[in-house]
Structures are given as structure tokens and as C-alpha cells.
Amino acid sequence: MSDSTLKTDFLIAGGGPVGLMLAIGLAQQGLKVVLAERFKPAELSNEKLSEVKNSFDGRVLALSYGSKLALEKLTLWQPLSAHVTDIEHVHVSQKGYLGITKLHAQEANVPALGFSIQSSDLGHVLWQEASQQSNITLLCPATLLQFTQDETTVSAEVELDDQRLQVEARMMIGADGTDSKVRQILGLELQEKSYDAFGVIAQIETEFHPAGWSYERFTEEGPVALLPMKGHFHKAVMVCPAEQISEIKQLNDDAFIERFAEKMGERLGRFVSVSPRMAYPLKETYVEQMVSGRAILMGNASHTQHPVAAQGLNLGIRDIDEFLAYFRLTENRDRLNDVTFLKEYAESRKQDHEKVMGLTDSLIQVFQHTSPVVGHLRGVGLMAMQAVPKLRKRFTRFAMGGNH
Numbered sequence: 001m002s003d004s005t006l007k008t009d010f011l012i013a014g015g016g017p018v019g020l021m022l023a024i025g026l027a028q029q030g031l032k033v034v035l036a037e038r039f040k041p042a043e044l045s046n047e048k049l050s051e052v053k054n055s056f057d058g059r060v061l062a063l064s065y066g067s068k069l070a071l072e073k074l075t076l077w078q079p080l081s082a083h084v085t086d087i088e089h090v091h092v093s094q095k096g097y098l099g100i101t102k103l104h105a106q107e108a109n110v111p112a113l114g115f116s117i118q119s120s121d122l123g124h125v126l127w128q129e130a131s132q133q134s135n136i137t138l139l140c141p142a143t144l145l146q147f148t149q150d151e152t153t154v155s156a157e158v159e160l161d162d163q164r165l166q167v168e169a170r171m172m173i174g175a176d177g178t179d180s181k182v183r184q185i186l187g188l189e190l191q192e193k194s195y196d197a198f199g200v201i202a203q204i205e206t207e208f209h210p211a212g213w214s215y216e217r218f219t220e221e222g223p224v225a226l227l228p229m230k231g232h233f234h235k236a237v238m239v240c241p242a243e244q245i246s247e248i249k250q251l252n253d254d255a256f257i258e259r260f261a262e263k264m265g266e267r268l269g270r271f272v273s274v275s276p277r278m279a280y281p282l283k284e285t286y287v288e289q290m291v292s293g294r295a296i297l298m299g300n301a302s303h304t305q306h307p308v309a310a311q312g313l314n315l316g317i318r319d320i321d322e323f324l325a326y327f328r329l330t331e332n333r334d335r336l337n338d339v340t341f342l343k344e345y346a347e348s349r350k351q352d353h354e355k356v357m358g359l360t361d362s363l364i365q366v367f368q369h370t371s372p373v374v375g376h377l378r379g380v381g382l383m384a385m386q387a388v389p390k391l392r393k394r395f396t397r398f399a400m401g402g403n404h
Helices: 017-028 046-051 065-073 077-081 119-131 181-186 242-249 253-264 312-325 330-337 341-367 372-387 389-400
Strands: 006-013 033-036 060-064 085-087 089-094 100-104 114-118 136-139 142-149 154-160 163-174 191-206 213-218 224-228 233-241 271-274 278-286 295-297
Touching (some): 006 017, 017 033, 017 119, 017 136, 017 312, 033 142, 060 065, 060 119, 060 312, 065 077, 085 224, 114 119, 119 136, 163 181, 181 295, 191 242, 213 253, 224 253, 233 242, 242 278, 312 341
Parallel strands (some): 006 163, 089 213, 163 295
Antiparallel strands (some): 060 114, 089 100, 191 233, 191 278, 224 233
16 A cells, blocks of 8 residues: 555445444544545535435435434434424324324323434534544545455545545445445345335425324325424325336326325325425345455445335444444454454344344235235224234334334
8 A cells, every 4th residue: 555545444435324423423432434425415405405316315214212312322413403303193094994003202201202304404414523523534526446355454445536545444334325336346145125116205285283293004005104394394205106106207296295195195184285206216125244354234235124114224323323332342442453243243233124124024015915804904903003002112112213
């Protein structure tokens, strides 16, 4: 390596939520981080957010109560709190059959079950916080070109503003999304399952204020959901079969509102207005071997889920929290000299990953089954959950992201 080589403890590829949170957490432990990201969070109006090329676009994300606790450890919750909306109640139902379950924060003895936040707001706060950390070097716009590793070092080449930069790190972290370049370079197998469906996302305004209520309704074509935002606005999600997406994209605002209302039913009065829509193909991906030598995959680079249980980012935050726990004790910071702990960490996360993916798949299979018999059984299950407090509390704990 030349004298101009940038030396660091961690090289993180990807500056989305997981990459930035992880960089901040590691820097707070006195470790040096270089983060390479292709796109900086954009400062655009809501109408232009659909044009953003990174993960901080116009989507609205659901943060669980467990994620709030993890973000408090990173001193990130206070700067984020001005941008979040509390989810105090969750209403779950199914179209065409009986059965309703209602979850309440008060029953769980917490101020909120979760929180909604626009991804663009999350991006601005995280980028600003990372920029203020003296131990973090942000390279942007930057692209990881290649890297090699031996027993002690990762040697990488990064393109920054059309120039090639050499980076020498003690560990590589791939937080660069489902199409991870780090995963590709490592040659790790990606298991992928398509749901042959799209998630159509928008902001929708209702006649009445949501007052902390979130709604999820299951239909045979896929779930629809409303997540409270500021004022009378909500994140609206409509899952549709792949063969319908072309037609749905062509709907004008009034026609889309009519289609959404037909699936969701009347909630909080009439639907008043809707923003431009964004659509994403839905699939589940999983990299069973998330560690190779001194490199590890995190967040969507390791796993992605169907949004039905709103657990994707929350699962990534739990990954971060447990990873950082290895460095919170001063005597553990020499772990970088021997990274065999990475395999121990990866093994410890498998149960949580498999639990979330299993429940997500089960919800889809059960609630999209077209049999009337299954439909009535679903109704019995929802009514049982509503009637049996222990069962309802167990489901609430899962939605909150742990045993809180």
C-alpha cells in the first residue's frame, strides 16, 4: 500500500440506515470508520422524492419500540424524535370475513407500540450525526470497486469523484442492500423468493385525524395498511399481484383512492387526497452465510422481508445492537485482532432472522388463501386474539420488536 492509503478499523460499504447507524455506533466506541456511499440524502420536495436513488426516498418507515430503545443507546433518538409519529393503537382485520384484533400501547405499558418516520427525514438526521463524528470518514459519491483480504487486513479500492482511493481496513461490512457488491465479491449465495407482487406506497390524507391509530387489513390479493403521519396524513401501502401493477400505475388520484378505499374500507372518514405513488417488487432474500473471513453482511445485504409485518429495518437495527454489544466493553475492542467472533455473532442472529421470515411467510400464506373455510378460521383466530389477553400481548411483543 502507498502512503496515500486510507487506514481504518472498519470499511462500511453503503450509507443507508443500517450503514450509518452502525458507523455511528462503532465511532462512539472509539473505533475508526470509513463509509462509502454512492448517493447523499437529497433535499427534495415530497413530489420529487420518488426520483431519489438511495434508500432515503419518499417511503415512510415503521420503527418498533425495540428499535427506539436501540437508537436511544446510540443517542440518536433525541434528534429523530421531532420527525416521528407515535403509533399507539393497531387495528387488524380481514376483508370479507369477521374477526378484528386491536392492540394498544397502554396494555403493553409503553407510550407507543412503534413510530412512523419518513425515510428522507431519517436519512438527513443520520447523515448529519455521522458527519459530526470525528472517527467517521464519509466518502460520497463513492463506489466500492473491489477488495481482497488476508488474515489481518482488508485491502479495498474505492472510486471517489472519478478518482481511485486505496483503503486498508481491519474489517469490511457490507451494508449495501439486496444487490450487495460486497456479497458478490465474496461469492456468497443469495437465496431469493419472489412473491409475484408489488408494494404500492403513497401518502394519503383522511378526513379525520388518525389519533395514533394504524390499520392493517388483509385481502385475498394482498394486505393494505395505513400508518399515521403528521396531521391528517398517513403512509398508505397496497400490495397487489404483479399482473395488476401496470394498470394500478396508470390510475389517476381519484381512481387510486377509490381502489384503496374499496380494499381498506372506511377509516377515519373519507380519503381526501393522495401523493404520487411508488411501487416496489416484493421478494424475500436471505444469505445463510453472512460472514467470510474479515467481512460481514448487514441489513438488506443479508436479508430482506415482505413488508406485511413491518420488520425489515427493525430486524436490521437488532442486528446492529447485538453487533455493537461485542465492542461496548473496552477490553473487547481488541476483537479486531481475531475476528473469529464474527461466526459466533452470525450464529446468534440466525434464530431471530428465521423467526421473522417464518412468521412473515405464514401471514402471507394464511391471509391470502382463497378458501372460505380458511377465511372463517382466520376470523376465529383474530377474534380469539382479541378475546385472550395473553395471546394478544404475545403478538404485541413481537410487533414491538422483542420482550418489552
